[in-house]
Amino acid sequence: MIAKSPIPVGSSIFFSFTLFIISVVVILLLRRYLTLRATPAYLVIPVFLALALPASVVLLVPIDLASSSRDGAGPKAIWLPDRLLLISWRIAYWLIFVLTWAILPLLGEYIDSGYRDPKGRLQYSIRSNARYQLIVLGCALVGLIYISILNGFKFRSIKGLIMAIAYVWGLVLAIYMMGHGLVSVPRTLFRNSEVSTRLRRVQAHAPRLHDRLMDAINELEGLESQVTQLQRRKTGSARDFQDWIEELAESSGTPEARTPLLEPSEGSSTIPNVITERYMADLTRRLQRARHQKARFVDEWDRLVLLASDLQAIINSSASKKLEFNHSPHRSTILPRVKILTPYLRYHVYANIVPKVRLIMGAICGAASVCIVWSELIKSLAPRLSVVTLSIVSYRKDPVPVDFGRQVVACAWLLYMCWAALVGISDAKVWGNRALVRRNTYGESACWYAGLVARLTVPIAYNFLTFLPLSFRQNTTFYHLLGQYIDLTPLGKGFDYFFPVFILIPVAATLFNLYGRVKNICGFGLIEEDDDDMENNPSGYGIGGWREGRDLIERELTGLGSLGLSGRGVSPRATSRTDEGGAFSTSRTSRNEAIRPSRPTRGPATASAVVDEQEEEETFFQSFAHRVKNTFETADKPQWMQGDFFRVPQWMGNEGNENNNGLGRWFGGRPTPGGVRL
Incomplete structure (x- = not known):
């Protein structure tokens, strides 16, 4: 029986206000990546819950620590009654469970199906998720037989098995992503503290991003040419899908008015003699993906060009001590809009204050990463030496309740661990074409990212709880909800203690650039590493070097490039090929020779050339x-x-x-x- 506790008015008001703030922040986040007016409610509501509920979990863990450790007088902290806390945990946990394992996967495939009618979309979604769900059901069935033999066929055993399987899968993914982020976050802050080095890194990334943008444009043009051919067919099976074809043609615009980047080859635009519903759905799906892929790389290219322009302006202002950014409606920075900053003050902010702030934040995040990794390694051997534990729990004879200050520290640890895991997700290259695009994120990508955030938060929260002493942890409501079922099953017993030691694998792989070495050997990598080009080609000469990226950015800013920030014109200077599968693609060597600008001859030095000469003194x-x-x-x-x-x-x-x-x-x-x- 759960004892009744008086209702704390102040803590309840604070908890309600914090939930309101979380909801507002999530809505603003959705507004940044989705067009809320054009997005249907059946997509916005699940994605909102998948982001708001994990944020509430980060809030519930410190409240649970204070509520379970309070004495009769009550600690000076935010705490809730046991019954209210249990209800909050049940709502958050089971809603997250249903969203991540059922609703969001089905909804993502429903949006990505390409069919016009809801029945066809639903059937496609069920078929697409059936294989994955059958694999999970098979593993659960094997575990159920084992648990039934061991403990008997009981509802408690079945419930514990389901929760343990979900926790183990989430913990494996969370440890890998968090291990990468614990190194990537402070390293990125340190590297971005120097303006010239950051500019070189941006320029080195420009050729590769430009190639991806060209490939996305080529693929979209090839698919739109198929729609044009279908639109010209007036007989046969194409008449049955005339409305569908006209809808695709209207959404694609008028192909005759556009200048294609490549001349579509005959094999790439071949359409079958008999048009079926399955073919139309597949074409619609590929066309939607291609549009969002192009929008993704267009957005990335715009932000990269503007960032390079800002960094170059900061470097050029070192002589005059006055900084002026180019006025653009697509500005990615906020401070240049502030009118109180004079050019002189703006120079000191960006040239002196911001780099030092990044260095300080990098040092703080680096120390926090070391403490988390150390705590993961030492918690099962000597928990009293864990830095995370000592910052929350006191090892006196009489345990001291968790006060408000320790709650803030616990919330900061949890936020940093979740932030590191999200950085690992954004850096990984194994998610296909999924990406977050400002105001133009694909619905399937939004469902997938929201589900991944929700799936990682609960394992990270319980993994954080394992830092604390066993007697302290067993008193929490979170342990009664999840921990006891994990410890009940042989799959989860001891797993949350020995498996986090494997965090050293992603930490070492990121720290010593093992991803780049694997990429050089095998030809592919799991993590996006832009520093490989800087290490392999520090001079920047040749195809793909930072000098070529600098030329691409300069041509884009002066309006001479094949892409423009104001209007997207497409350069026709390229050759095409058709691969074995008939997909429309571009030869890399010919595309580089055709699209990329030639290096300028020696002449009057520009501002960037002056900087290069200053940085490369012989x-x-x-x-x-x-x-x-x-x-x-x-x-x-x-x-x-x-x-x-x-x-x-x-x-x-x-x-x-x-x-x-x-x-x-x-x-x-x-x-x-x-x-x-x-």
């Missing part, structure tokens, strides 16, 4: 060697060295000798063209 010997090399390369050849002055005698070569009687036949020359010498 020694005396390097400068002398370069001048000697330039002297020999630019010198004209003498008259006696021009032309074919030295000719090879006819008896030493094979030219004009069909019988191959020259010296070449003595060393294995071919007797006749196309023949083989044995």
Whole structure:
């Protein structure tokens, strides 16, 4: 029986107000990535719950710690009655469970189906999720047989098995993503503290992003050409889907008015003789994905160009001590809009204050990452040495209740662990075409990211709870809801203690750049690493270097590039090919030669060239060697060295000798063209 407790008025008001603030923040977040007016309610509500409920879990854990450790007088903290706390935990946990394992997967495939009628969408969604659900059901059935033999067929055992399987899967994913983020967060802050280094990294990333944008445009043009061919068909099976075809054509615009990047090949735009509903749904699905993929890379390219422009402006202002950003409606920064900042004050903010703040935040986050990794390793051996534990629980003879200050510390630890896991999700490259785009996120991507956030929060929260002493942890309501069922099953018993030790694997992989080495060996990587190009090609010459990225960005800012920030014109200078599967794609070498601008010749140095010369100061010997090399390369050849002055005698070569009687036949020359010498 749960004892009745008086209702704390102040804590209840604070809890309600905090939930309201969380809801407002989530709505603003949805407004940033979705067009709320054009998004249906059946998508907005589940995504809202999938983001708001995990945020409430981060709030409930510190409240649960204070409520379970309070004495008769009550601690000076935010606490709730046991009954209210239990109801809140049940609502949050089971809603998250249903959303992540049933509603969001079905809803994502429902949106991505491509069918027009709800029945076809629902059938496609069920078929797409059936394989995954059958695999999970098979694992659950095997576990149910084992648990029934061990403990008997009881509802408590079945409930514990379901909760343990969900927790184990979420903990495996959370530990991997959090381990990567614990290194990536402070390292990114340190690297971005230096403006010139950050600009080089942005420029090195520009060619690869530009190639992806070109590929997205090419793919969309190929699919829209298929819609154009379907629209021209007026007979046969195409008449049955005329409304569907016209709808696709209207959403694509007028293809005749656009200038395609590539001329569509015959094989890439071939449509079948018999048009079926399945083909139309597949074409609609591919067309939707291609549009959102293009919108994703367009948004990334705009933000990269504007960021490079801002960083270059900060570097150029070092002489005048006055900073002015280019006015643009697509600004990604907020401070330049503030009118109280004069150019002189703005320069000191961006050149002096912001870099130092990043260094300080990087040091704080680095120390926090070390403390979390240390606590994961030491909690099962010597819990009294855990830094996270000591910041929340006191090891005196008489335990001290968790006060408001320790609640704030616990909430900060939880927020940083969740932040690190989310950074690992954004850096990973195994999610296909899913991405978050400002005001234009695909519905399936929104469902997938929201479900992943909800799926990782509960395991991270309970993993944080394992830092605390066993006697302290068992008194919490969260343990009574989830922990006892995990410990009841052999799958979960001890798993939450020994498995977090494997956090060293993603930490070491990120710290020592093992992802880049795997990518160099196997040709693919799991994590997006932009520093590989800087390490392999520090000079920046060649295709894909930072110098090429600098030229692409400069051409984009001056309006000479193939893409424009104001209007998206498409350059027709490229060649196309069709791969074995018939997909419309672009040859990499020909595309690079056609789209990427040639390097400018030597002339008056621009602002960026001046910065490059300042950053790449040569020694005396390097400068002398370069001048000697330039002297020999630019010198004209003498008259006696021009032309074919030295000719090879006819008896030493094979030219004009069909019988191959020259010296070449003595060393294995071919007797006749196309023949083989044995």
